[in-house]
Each structure stands twice: as structure tokens, then as C-alpha cells.
Amino acid sequence: MIVTKATDPSSLSNLSDWRTTKFDLDLTVDFGKKIVTGTVELALKPTHVNVTEIVLDTSYLDIHSIRIGEEDVDDFTLDERNTLGSALHIPHVLRTRMVNTTVHVSIKFSTTSNCTALQWLPPAQTSGKQHPYLFSQCQAIHARSLFPCQDTPSVKAPYTARVRSPLPVVMSALRTSTSYDRDTGLTEYNFEQPLPIPSYLVALASGDLASARIGPRSTLWTEPKELLASKWEFEHDTEEFIRTAESTVSNYAWQTYDILILPPSFPYGGMENPNMTFATPTLVSGDRSNVDVVAHELAHSWSGNLVTNVSWEHFWLNEGWTVYLERMILRGMHGEEARQFSALIGYQALVDSVDEFKEQGHMEYTRLIPDLTGCKDPDDAFSSVPYEKGFALLYHIEKTIGMDLMDEFTKAYFAEYRLKTIDSFTFRSFLENWVKTNGGEEVSEKLAKEIDWEDWFYAQGLAKVDPNFDTTLAQKCYALTKKWEEADDSTSFSKDDIKDWLPGQLVLFLDKLGALSTPLSNSKVEKLAAAYDLRSSHNAEVLSRYYAVALKSKWSDVYKEVADWLGTVGRMKFVRPTYRLLRESDKELAVKTFERFKDFYHPICREMVKKDLGL
Known part of the structure; x- marks a missing residue:
């Protein structure tokens, strides 16, 4: 457990008084009520002898009872909620004058319908359509809505977890055992994370999950229907990514590097949860063109997770x-x-x-x-x-x-x-x-x-220093952009224009078209899609860029298509800018589209889009 400094403006806990050295979770997943109930036991060490209370971060949690050691605490209080949640105050005065003593605080709690860390999906929102699904996203300050804690990256501690669920469970930890209880119909999954991690890296998912090996230390998890396609997408590069990263920094410290492909409403490209990277299904494009996102999440195994x-x-x-x-x-x-x-x-x-x-x-x-x-x-x-x-x-x-x-x-x-x-x-x-x-x-x-x-x-804005990156691979993109900008009705285009291009070159080309001071005409936008078969692309990186070009050109023929697409992808990288552009083109449609799909989006994404639309 490490604390570099005693304050964090994003935490309500009293970090200058206490430090978490370990925590243990005992959780039950209730898909019917859409809540997680359980207990967290925090091992806390004081930083000085004059402490008078323990203050923890919470958000939208129901606190049922608290014990310190073997004694019940009845006079705990919750502050009125603000942007950062509700501070939980637990009176406590040290009986010993030693700062190296450990205080064990056990808190029974349950999440609520307002929990921002969890997304509950009905069967209809999964690929199998038969079972519900649950996944968490705790970064940046949403762990406090999953369990009471010192919710700050300045505090790192190892943890264990015991989770009961009717469906398979994975976590940001190493699974140590499983056992089935015939009386409850629930399976108990036990996990251990031996390395100290901050609260935002606690991760939980439960659903109809299947798995396949994609490397000597890597397993891919996803819904059964998506398993073969996802396995093919990642099995070629994952271990090479790990070995290359090790040669760049140091040996991989987390024993296993697994990947969970989540349902479409996951709001990020990936989340670097230790031992179990959570990833968007938009990476599964059928051509391995987006697997480099794994290099980013893997790199977090050193930057972010270790340091x-x-x-x-x-x-x-x-x-x-x-x-x-x-x-x-x-x-x-x-x-x-x-x-x-x-x-x-x-x-x-x-x-x-x-x-x-x-x-x-x-x-x-x-x-x-x-x-x-x-x-x-x-x-x-x-x-x-x-x-x-x-x-x-x-x-x-x-x-x-x-x-x-x-x-x-x-x-x-x-x-x-x-x-x-x-x-x-x-x-x-x-x-x-x-x-x-x-x-x-x-x-x-x-x-x-x-x-x-x-x-x-x-300083605000861009840095003063021009990075002067090499443009060798970009020059073809720039040249084709200029050709489209200057084209007239007689100019011909075909897939030969982008033959042998890397996927990123097509993305850059579309970005440059979307950034033109004078947007393309509607006829050019239609011609663009036909020339390169863009509207049938399964690559969200490409499709989102094409829609950006079309929306900036105010080509109304594509508006409904864009609106329907926004109900299939929950990754904020694509959702937020597309909503902003749709708002500029047809605000009424943008708002109607959001109302139509808002329950599909993760709570974090939903709140961000509401702000983008001024709702």
C-alpha cells in the first residue's frame, strides 16, 4: 500500500488520517433486483495517533451496518450527496497510541439503481438474447458507488473477493476456486489480487461467458456466439504484444493477461483492469485492423497499474x-x-x-x-x-x-x-x-x-513545440484528400485509390476530409461511400469518420442511418462526437435518438451525451 500525498481533490475520504492496506469483498449478484449486495472489510492503518473518525467515499450506496473489530458502530453518518458522492463518517478513536496498528472495518451494503459503476443488461441487449449481463466501469471515481472505500488512485492495496452469481464471473484478479451451491442455485467464485491496486481498477463482470486460449498466458472471454470471431481477432498478436512490451520495459508482473469482449454498450475502447482487460466489441472488425488497442491496454500493465x-x-x-x-x-x-x-x-x-x-x-x-x-x-x-x-x-x-x-x-x-x-x-x-x-x-x-x-x-491548448512527426505514410492520405476537394463530376474514384493502405491511413484520409474548411457537397459524400464501400464497413473507426463527413456536409439522406447506428455502439469515442454532429445537423432527431437509446448506454456515457446535447 502506497500513499504519495495526503490529499486528492476527487476524494471525500480523510486520506491524511488513514491508509487502506488490504480489502476483502464478499458479494452477491442479484440480476432480478439489479443490485449487488455484500460486505467489504477494509484493513486501515492510521497515519497519526490523534484520529477521531474514519471517512470513506460512497455514492448512491445503501449502508446497512458497520463493525469495527467485533463492535457494532451505530452512530455512522452519510453526508448529503454532491458531485463526488456522499462521505461516510465512522467515529473512531484509537485505543492504542501506536500508528502501526491495523483497524478492521466491516461494512454491509448494497448498490442502488443509481449506481454509476454498474451496467445491467437485459437478455435482449446481449448477443445470445437468453441471459442478463452485468459489468462494471470504476474509473475514474465510480468504485465508490460499488463499495465504500478510499476511492483515490493515491491509495493502492491488494484485495480478495468472493462473488456469488447464477452466471460466470470474471474480475480484475486471479481466480482461485469455484463451487456450486445447490440450495441457492448460485456459483461462488473466489479471486485474489496479490499486487496493490487503486480502487478504480476493481472490475467485475457476470454473464453468459465462454473462453478460449489466445496465448500461453492469455485467455479470451466473451459471449459464446462471439467466441470464434473474437478468438481469431486476437490470437495472432496478443503474446507478441506482451513479449515486445517486456523488452521495452520489464517482465510482465500480473501472471495472466486475459481479455473480456463486452457487449456493445461498453463506453470505452478498453479498460486496463489487471489480469482482465475489458474491451469493446468494436475491436472485432474481422480484419485485425483494430487489435493495436490491445497494445495500449497492455501497456497500462506498467503505466497506470504498476506506476x-x-x-x-x-x-x-x-x-x-x-x-x-x-x-x-x-x-x-x-x-x-x-x-x-x-x-x-x-x-x-x-x-x-x-x-x-x-x-x-x-x-x-x-x-x-x-x-x-x-x-x-x-x-x-x-x-x-x-x-x-x-x-x-x-x-x-x-x-x-x-x-x-x-x-x-x-x-x-x-x-x-x-x-x-x-x-x-x-x-x-x-x-x-x-x-x-x-x-x-x-x-x-x-x-x-x-x-x-x-x-x-x-498552458492551455496545444504545446508550443511542433512535434514534427514523419509524414511518409500520411502523404498518400493528404494527396487523395486534395483530389476529392478539387474533384468535379468528371473525376473518377475507385478502390484502387486506397489499395494496400493500412487501416489507419483510411481513417486519416476521412479525418482530413471531415476537417476541410468547406465541407464536401452532398453528391461527393454519396460518391465517396460508393467508391470505397464505406457504408457497409464493419470497422467503427471507418464508419464513424464517414458519418462525420456526411453530417458536416448536411447530407440528410444519411441522418436516419446514423441515428440507427447510434443504437448499436456504446463506445464514447464514437457516440459523443456523432451526437454532437447530429445535433448540429438535426437537433430534434439527435434528442429523439438519445431518448430512444439512452437505456442502452452505460451510465457514464449517458450522462456525457446528456451534457453534449444540453439536456
């Missing part, structure tokens, strides 16, 4: 480093051109995020270290900024000190802060001291001259 940002204000240390490692994995497997091309696409996503925040009047969220004080919801600041601006900083450091030294620094950084939490200022200090020791005075002086830390950490 963790101390608070969500320093989220770039999780995501910027993960993007950097992801692209180093791609470099190891496909060469430097592939890394440069991925970075180029990522930089465009950063530009788009900055433009969006500017339009919304929230440029403060374009800082690498945003201010989250004052009960701000970390989800509101979520964008590509910590990912791509964070990567841009690390890439700038690489260009400054040289690739060889950066490779050594990467290994040293993850070794130094393994199982710990870290903030941006500690990162800077470690980098400067390490470079001075290992790179010499000249490189150290160059680093001090080239890196404007104040600008990188606090």
Missing part, C-alpha cells in the same frame, strides 16, 4: 506514458514509420479535443495538469489531452535526450516507481536527476533549456 498517477489531476502520467509505451510496442513490431503514423493520427485527435473544449468554453481542461478542486467531476475533463499531450511531452523529451537514453530512462522510471503512485513534479525531479547522473552535464543542460515545464504543465 499510478497520484490523482486525476496527473492523469497524463497514466495515459501519456501508456500511449508512449503503446507506440514503442508498435515500433518494435512494425517499425518506426508505424509509430510516427500513429503519433500523427493521435496529434489530430489532440487538435480536435482542444477545439471542442474551446467551443464549450472549458479550455482549462486542455492543461496537462487541470485544476479539479471544487468538486469537479474528473469525467468532465476526460479527452485525448492527457493521452496525446502527455505523449507529446515524452516524445519531446526523447528528441531532446536521444532515443538510447530515453530507452534507459523508461526502464529506470518504471523500476523506481513500481507499485507506487507519483505526481508530475516527482516525475520531473526524477527525470532531471537521472539525466544528470546518466546522460552527463551537456545533455542535462540541453534538457533544462529545451523543456519549459511551466508551459507543458499549465
Whole structure:
């Protein structure tokens, strides 16, 4: 268990007084009532002897009873709820004057219908149509709606779990045993996570799950109907991703690397839950064109899961480093051109995020270290900024000190802060001291001259430094974009235009078409789909970009198609920008579409889209 600092603006718990050293979950999944009931036992150590209460994070939880040791606690209280939840106050005065004592707090609780960490799917929303499904998403501050805890990345602890459910269960931990109870009809699944993790990495899923091996230390889980297609998608690359990552950083620490392909309403591309990456079904495109997302989630096994940002204000240390490692994995497997091309696409996503925040009047969220004080919801600041601006900083450091030294620094950084939490200022200090020791005075002086830390950490918008990524693979995209921009009725196009292109090149081409100052005419948009067979694509990365081009061109023929598509995908990367564009084209249809599909979306996605539509 590690605590780097005593405060986190996104937590209501009294972190300066207590530290969680271990926690044990005992849960029962009730699909009928759509609740999880159970007990959490927290092992807490005081940081000083004058503590008077224990304060934990909760959100929309029913607290039934509390015990400290063998004694019942009847005078606990819950604060009125705010954006960050409801603080649970448990009176307690230490009987011993020793700070190394451990206090065991046992809390019986149940989730409620307002739980933001859980999504309950009826059978109709699964591929098999026969069984319900449950999955969790605790990042950033939603673990507190699943169980009472110190819900902050600054606190990391190992955990065990005992979960009873009528359907198979997986968690962000190693399964140790299963047993069936004939009296209840429930199977009990036992799990252990021996490495310390923050609360946001606790993950739970239960449904009609089947599994298949996709590597010597990897198993893929999904609904039976999707198993063969999903297995084919990931079995070719997963182990190579792991081996390449190990050569980039260090040995893989979590024993197993499994993947759970969730139903379509999962709001993210992936979630790096230890031992069990949760992934969107939009990755299963039938051509392995989107499996590189696994490289990103796998990279989190080091960045985020082993070395963790101390608070969500320093989220770039999780995501910027993960993007950097992801692209180093791609470099190891496909060469430097592939890394440069991925970075180029990522930089465009950063530009788009900055433009969006500017339009919304929230440029403060374009800082690498945003201010989250004052009960701000970390989800509101979520964008590509910590990912791509964070990567841009690390890439700038690489260009400054040289690739060889950066490779050594990467290994040293993850070794130094393994199982710990870290903030941006500690990162800077470690980098400067390490470079001075290992790179010499000249490189150290160059680093001090080239890196404007104040600008990188606090300036709004894009960084002043032009990353100057290599455009070798992008030039064909730019040339075809220009051809479409200047085309007249006599200009001919065909699939030969994009023959031998990487999937990412088609994405970049469509991005550039969507970013034209003068949108394409309706006739060109229709011709675009016909030339490259875009409307029948099973690749959500491609289809969402084409819809963006069509919506910006106000081509009304596609509006209903877009609206129907929004009911098949729950990944926020696609859902939110598409709703925003549909709102600009036909606000009434956008609102009607959201009302039609809102129960399909995960609670996090649903709240974000409501804000996007001004509801």
C-alpha cells in the first residue's frame, strides 16, 4: 500500500488520517433486483495517533451496518450527496497510541439503481438474447458507488473477493476456486489480487461467458456466439504484444493477461483492469485492423497499474506514458514509420479535443495538469489531452535526450516507481536527476533549456513545440484528400485509390476530409461511400469518420442511418462526437435518438451525451 500525498481533490475520504492496506469483498449478484449486495472489510492503518473518525467515499450506496473489530458502530453518518458522492463518517478513536496498528472495518451494503459503476443488461441487449449481463466501469471515481472505500488512485492495496452469481464471473484478479451451491442455485467464485491496486481498477463482470486460449498466458472471454470471431481477432498478436512490451520495459508482473469482449454498450475502447482487460466489441472488425488497442491496454500493465498517477489531476502520467509505451510496442513490431503514423493520427485527435473544449468554453481542461478542486467531476475533463499531450511531452523529451537514453530512462522510471503512485513534479525531479547522473552535464543542460515545464504543465491548448512527426505514410492520405476537394463530376474514384493502405491511413484520409474548411457537397459524400464501400464497413473507426463527413456536409439522406447506428455502439469515442454532429445537423432527431437509446448506454456515457446535447 502506497500513499504519495495526503490529499486528492476527487476524494471525500480523510486520506491524511488513514491508509487502506488490504480489502476483502464478499458479494452477491442479484440480476432480478439489479443490485449487488455484500460486505467489504477494509484493513486501515492510521497515519497519526490523534484520529477521531474514519471517512470513506460512497455514492448512491445503501449502508446497512458497520463493525469495527467485533463492535457494532451505530452512530455512522452519510453526508448529503454532491458531485463526488456522499462521505461516510465512522467515529473512531484509537485505543492504542501506536500508528502501526491495523483497524478492521466491516461494512454491509448494497448498490442502488443509481449506481454509476454498474451496467445491467437485459437478455435482449446481449448477443445470445437468453441471459442478463452485468459489468462494471470504476474509473475514474465510480468504485465508490460499488463499495465504500478510499476511492483515490493515491491509495493502492491488494484485495480478495468472493462473488456469488447464477452466471460466470470474471474480475480484475486471479481466480482461485469455484463451487456450486445447490440450495441457492448460485456459483461462488473466489479471486485474489496479490499486487496493490487503486480502487478504480476493481472490475467485475457476470454473464453468459465462454473462453478460449489466445496465448500461453492469455485467455479470451466473451459471449459464446462471439467466441470464434473474437478468438481469431486476437490470437495472432496478443503474446507478441506482451513479449515486445517486456523488452521495452520489464517482465510482465500480473501472471495472466486475459481479455473480456463486452457487449456493445461498453463506453470505452478498453479498460486496463489487471489480469482482465475489458474491451469493446468494436475491436472485432474481422480484419485485425483494430487489435493495436490491445497494445495500449497492455501497456497500462506498467503505466497506470504498476506506476499510478497520484490523482486525476496527473492523469497524463497514466495515459501519456501508456500511449508512449503503446507506440514503442508498435515500433518494435512494425517499425518506426508505424509509430510516427500513429503519433500523427493521435496529434489530430489532440487538435480536435482542444477545439471542442474551446467551443464549450472549458479550455482549462486542455492543461496537462487541470485544476479539479471544487468538486469537479474528473469525467468532465476526460479527452485525448492527457493521452496525446502527455505523449507529446515524452516524445519531446526523447528528441531532446536521444532515443538510447530515453530507452534507459523508461526502464529506470518504471523500476523506481513500481507499485507506487507519483505526481508530475516527482516525475520531473526524477527525470532531471537521472539525466544528470546518466546522460552527463551537456545533455542535462540541453534538457533544462529545451523543456519549459511551466508551459507543458499549465498552458492551455496545444504545446508550443511542433512535434514534427514523419509524414511518409500520411502523404498518400493528404494527396487523395486534395483530389476529392478539387474533384468535379468528371473525376473518377475507385478502390484502387486506397489499395494496400493500412487501416489507419483510411481513417486519416476521412479525418482530413471531415476537417476541410468547406465541407464536401452532398453528391461527393454519396460518391465517396460508393467508391470505397464505406457504408457497409464493419470497422467503427471507418464508419464513424464517414458519418462525420456526411453530417458536416448536411447530407440528410444519411441522418436516419446514423441515428440507427447510434443504437448499436456504446463506445464514447464514437457516440459523443456523432451526437454532437447530429445535433448540429438535426437537433430534434439527435434528442429523439438519445431518448430512444439512452437505456442502452452505460451510465457514464449517458450522462456525457446528456451534457453534449444540453439536456
